[in-house]
Structure formats: structure tokens, C-alpha cells
Amino acid sequence: MVNLLHVIILAIMVLIAGCSSETAKRTAYETLQNVHEQECLKNPDSSSECSKRESYEDYQRQRKTLESSN
Numbered sequence: 816m817v818n819l820l821h822v823i824i825l826a827i828m829v830l831i832a833g834c835s836s837e838t839a840k841r842t843a844y845e846t847l848q849n850v851h852e853q854e855c856l857k858n859p860d861s862s863s864e865c866s867k868r869e870s871y872e873d874y875q876r877q878r879k880t881l882e883s884s885n
Contacts, residue, residue, distance in 0.1 A: 818853060822846055841871050
């Protein structure tokens with residue numbers, strides 16, 4: 816729980832520092848990925864939900880593909 820709090824505080828500090836919109840999105844995405852990974856490590860029984868970590872670039876590609884198909 817303390818690690819999660821540290822990650823959230825760090826993400827907020829980065830956002831307050833005035834980073835670009837793209838950097839803020841990347842930071843938020845990576846923060847959520849890290850939180851999910853920590854939860855998977857804490858609860859190995861839920862391994863069905865713990866899949867390979869997807870990079871931000873892969874996420875953006877998938878998102879653009881879905882947006883263009885709509």
C-alpha cells in the first residue's frame with residue numbers, strides 16, 4: 816500500500832511539474848501498469864488476470880487501430 820502511495824505521489828508531482836500532455840498520458844499509463852503488476856505479485860492466485868505487460872507504444876497502436884475501425 817505504501818508503494819502504491821509513493822507511485823501515485825510521484826505521478827502527481829510529474830504532472831504538476833508541467834510536463835507535456837503526451838508525457839502525462841505515458842506516465843499515467845505506466846503507473847497503472849506498475850500498480851497492476853504489484854497486485855499480481857501480491858496475489859499470484861489471480862494469474863489469469865496477470866498477462867504480459869504491454870508497452871505504451873503497443874497500447875497506442877491498438878487504440879489507433881480501434882479508433883480507425885469505428
